[in-house]
Amino acid sequence: MTGLSDAAVRRLKTVGNWPEFPTGRYAALQEIGRGGMGTIYLARDEELGREVAIKIPNALASSVMDRRLQSEARALASLEHPGIVPIHDAGRLADGRIFYVMKRLEGRTLDEYLDSVADIGERLRVFERLCDPVAFAHARGIVHRDLKPENVMVGAFGEVMVLDWGLATNVGEQGDTGSVIGTRGFMAPEQARGEAIDERADVYALGAILFLLLTDVPPGSGRDTAAALAARQVPRPLRAICAKALSPDANARYRSVREVGEDVARYRAGGAVQAHRETLLEKAVRVGRAYRTAILLVLGYILMRTLVALWAGW
Numbered sequence: 001m002t003g004l005s006d007a008a009v010r011r012l013k014t015v016g017n018w019p020e021f022p023t024g025r026y027a028a029l030q031e032i033g034r035g036g037m038g039t040i041y042l043a044r045d046e047e048l049g050r051e052v053a054i055k056i057p058n059a060l061a062s063s064v065m066d067r068r069l070q071s072e073a074r075a076l077a078s079l080e081h082p083g084i085v086p087i088h089d090a091g092r093l094a095d096g097r098i099f100y101v102m103k104r105l106e107g108r109t110l111d112e113y114l115d116s117v118a119d120i121g122e123r124l125r126v127f128e129r130l131c132d133p134v135a136f137a138h139a140r141g142i143v144h145r146d147l148k149p150e151n152v153m154v155g156a157f158g159e160v161m162v163l164d165w166g167l168a169t170n171v172g173e174q175g176d177t178g179s180v181i182g183t184r185g186f187m188a189p190e191q192a193r194g195e196a197i198d199e200r201a202d203v204y205a206l207g208a209i210l211f212l213l214l215t216d217v218p219p220g221s222g223r224d225t226a227a228a229l230a231a232r233q234v235p236r237p238l239r240a241i242c243a244k245a246l247s248p249d250a251n252a253r254y255r256s257v258r259e260v261g262e263d264v265a266r267y268r269a270g271g272a273v274q275a276h277r278e279t280l281l282e283k284a285v286r287v288g289r290a291y292r293t294a295i296l297l298v299l300g301y302i303l304m305r306t307l308v309a310l311w312a313g314w
Contacts, residue, residue, distance in 0.1 A: 019056055019093050026054060026101065034058075037065055037166050042104065045088075052088060056099045066098055072166040073100040075142055083133030083161055105161060110209070111149035114216065123213040124268055129160040131206065131261030137162075138199045138257060141171045145197070147205035148186040149212065171198050185220030189248050200250040203257055207245025210264075214238060219246070237267050240275040 018028040018041065026043045032053065033040035043054045055072075057065035076087040089101040108116075110126070117123060130152055134144060144151075145167040153161045167181050182191050188204035191197050208219040214234045219225060225246055229239045241263050247253045254260045254275075263273045 019054075019095075019097075019099065021054075021093065021099070022091060026052070028054070035164070035166075037068060043101075045101070051104045052101050053085075053104045054099055054101050056093070057097050060095055060097060068166050069098050069100065072164075072168065073098075075137075075165045075168045076100075076102065078140060079133075079137055079142065079165075081133045081136045082159065083129065084137070084165075085161055085163060105153055105155070105163075107153045107155035107159070107161070109150050110152035110154060113154040114149070114213070120214070121268065124264055126154060126158075126160055127206075127210055127213055128261050128264055128268070129158070130162065130209070131257050131264075133160075133162045134202055134206065135257040135261065137168070138171070138202070142168050143171055143197060143199060144168050144202050144205070145191065146182055146186075147202055147209065148183050149209065152209070169197075185218050188250065190250055198250075199256055200253050203245050203253050203260060204247075204250075206257060206260055207242055207253075210238075210242050210245060210260075214242065235267075237273045237275070241267070241273060244275040 018031075021027075021043075025047050026045060028041045028043050029051070030042050031039060032042045036058075038055050038057050041054045041056070043052055044050070045052050055069065057069050059065050073087055073090050076085065080086065085102050085105060087100055087102050090098065091100075092098050110130075113126070114123070134147065137144060142165075144162065144165060146164060147162070151162065151164045153163055155161065180187075180192055180194065182188075184192075186205045186208045188197065188201040191201045191204075211219045211225060211229070215228055215232050217228065226239065226243060229242060234242075241260070244252070245254055245260055254263070259274070263275055266273050
């Protein structure tokens with residue numbers, strides 16, 4: 001009799017720990033993600049013949065984890081937007097843990113995406129699209145609280161999805177007592193202090209993501225953001241947008257995520273941004289770039305007419 005290889009034994013142990021779903025509708029295929037709160041499995045929906053993703057708490061009999069997963073499922077169910085993963089189903093395992101079923105996503109997380117895309121214009125386009133689902137959630141009174149590159153997915157066709165709403169909360173709610181909820185470097189100061197937060201906490205996180213998109217280095221760790229942006233020769237309007245979103249004072253930030261996205265859109269379109277007061281020289285350069293073709297045509301026409309007039313005078 002041939003013994004099992006070490007790899008086969010490890011595989012059996014892994015499969016043995018996979019969840020068993022009630023009614024046999026779902027069958028786990030492989031683990032595709034694991035975090036501090038829960039694990040995500042790729043599974044097959046036998047009833048509809050499709051692959052789905054299923055999230056399950058890591059801990060057994062944990063009322064805290066159950067509440068957070070239920071809160072996340074309800075948040076997703078209330079946020080029907082192309083940039084937010086749709087939820088299909090929810091239930092309980094035989095061991096009492098709750099689970100929810102969502103669309104299987106294919107793509108790269110934002111940090112993986114940055115490794116292959118160097119063009120700033122393309123990165124800013126992704127940032128604009130990231131602002132849309134966050135603004136949508138804010139309009140329904142929900143703050144994400146954990147926006148970071150790992151929680152953003154970029155699809156093969158440029159679609160941008162915001163993931164992991166497990167820490168989402170209602171606008172104005174205070175942070176969890178005695179604990180810091182969020183991710184250092186992407187967490188607003190008031191959030192780190194456990195104070196009541198609003199949409200401006202997510203504005204700060206988006207500012208941190210924008211800083212990463214512009215510099216290829218993560219924010220925080222005592223880094224002088226203004227100096228880091230200047231060292232990378234980031235244009236002044238983009239520096240101003242980033243600095244405004246990252247202001248330690250919530251009242252000095254953009255009032256909404258939509259305002260951040262609109263300022264970035266204005267920059268990409270060659271317009272003036274709200275966060276930066278232009279000098280006359282900067283305005284002249286910007287207008288020149290925006291209307292370069294028209295200006296060249298007018299100058300060419302004037303030059304041609306001048307040459308014709310000179311020729312006729314001879």
